[in-house]
Amino acid sequence: MIKLIPKAHKQPLLSAIAKGDFDSIKNIIEQNKIDINAYDDYSYSPILMEVLTPYGIKNEDDRLKILRYFLEKGADPNLNCKSGYNCLHIAVQQEKLVKALDLFLDFGGDVNSADSNGGTVAYWAIQSFPWRTAGEQRQVHLKVLEKIFMLGADLDHKNKFGVTPRKWLERSSEDVQQLAEKCERLKPVYKSINTDHPEFPTNYTYPDIVKHIRKNLIPLRGEAETIAGEMLRGLDILQDEAYRNGNVNYSKTHKAFAQFILDNLAASTKTNSNETEKITKAVKQLMNSKRPYLEDDVYNYLTDQICLFHKKENNDESETNTKKWWKFWQ
Incomplete structure (x- = not known):
């Protein structure tokens, strides 16, 4: 609880x-x-x-x-928020918080704890640590990275897109690669940390359908094979970018996801002008890169609409039911 x-x-x-x-x-x-x-x-x-x-x-x-x-x-620095990441995942991606990350590691921070996309602390430390720094500040970063390695970072853990920390090491600077090799030769032992994460309440109208789509229709990496799966995958990505990064990395891809959701849900509710207008208003709030939407209401509402779309599609016995979403427009 x-x-x-x-x-x-x-x-x-x-x-x-x-x-x-x-x-x-x-x-x-x-x-x-x-x-x-x-x-x-x-x-x-x-x-x-x-x-x-x-x-x-x-x-x-x-x-x-x-x-x-x-x-x-x-x-406990390993406790996740509702969006599926913890304090270490935030600190490791911001240069000014490197000392906070170091402190978390001293108090049981789990270097192999993964966020909702499967990215571990070790993954983000290699992929997005601010390696453009030089001199004394760079040495601070290298010291923290060494601590991450020596706490038993799993460099072969795949995120949901199939990318590992080791893969990012191939693109890292020589001093980072040498540091990783040195630490691996010392054969650090990872101590598993069991954080009891709470079960967060949701306001979904169709929680069982949400669970079904996420478990069965959204792959670990790449596009989903159904429209409902791809819409929910896109909505999760939009929510994660807003909550985690404040839309700092918002790109054409994010806007395309929002447009994809809008187009399909609007088409599904075209006989109900009030619902179509409500959907349009909700999605438009996710299209502003400068104003990340941080309330749950829009995400919950659109999730419900995706569930209704899924129910409608599964009650439709037409052959389009078996097509992949990208083939609907061919």
Whole structure:
């Protein structure tokens, strides 16, 4: 069962975190005996993630002080948020958070924990660590990467697209490759870390259909073979980009996914002008790269519409039912 920040103390606590007010944070936590691994019931992110990401904390030493307080009291850096990633996955992709990542590793951070796309901490450390840095800052990054290797990083773990950390090593600079080879020769031992992730509530109208599509119609990598599967795959990608990156990496591909969803759902509801208008309005909110949509309502609504599309298609006995989605337009 998911543990939530008590409503009476949620706003004061999150406000203190946003301001980086360490004394207030400590007082609220300790005086009210708030579970250090509790979640915000709005974003469904653990408190530790709230400390890692606020814009109000400008000084990284201040952030590290608050993070250390939480970690020393038992905060688990491996706890996933509702979108399927944890604090390490965030820290490893941002240059300014490299010291926070180092701290998480010292407090049981799991280098092989995977996000919703199967990318491990080790994968992101090699693929997207800011290797353009030089001098002293570069040495800081290399030291953290060495720690990741020596904690038993699985360099052959495939993400859902079939790409491994080792594959990215082939494109890395020589010093990174040499570091990986040195650490592998030392044969580090990985200690499995068993984090008890909570089951997050959903507002889906058809949770069984969602589960069926994700399990049976969306492959580990590449396109889905049905329209419903491809729409849900695209919606998941759009949501992940908005939540994780704030649409920083939003591209023509993301917009094409949104257009694909719009075209198919609008065509499916063309006899109901009100529903078509509602679908159009919802999808349009996912087409603005400069304004990532961070509320669950649109994603839940479109997921429900995809489920209705799937039900309709499966009740249709026509031969188009057996065609792959990209052949519908041929």
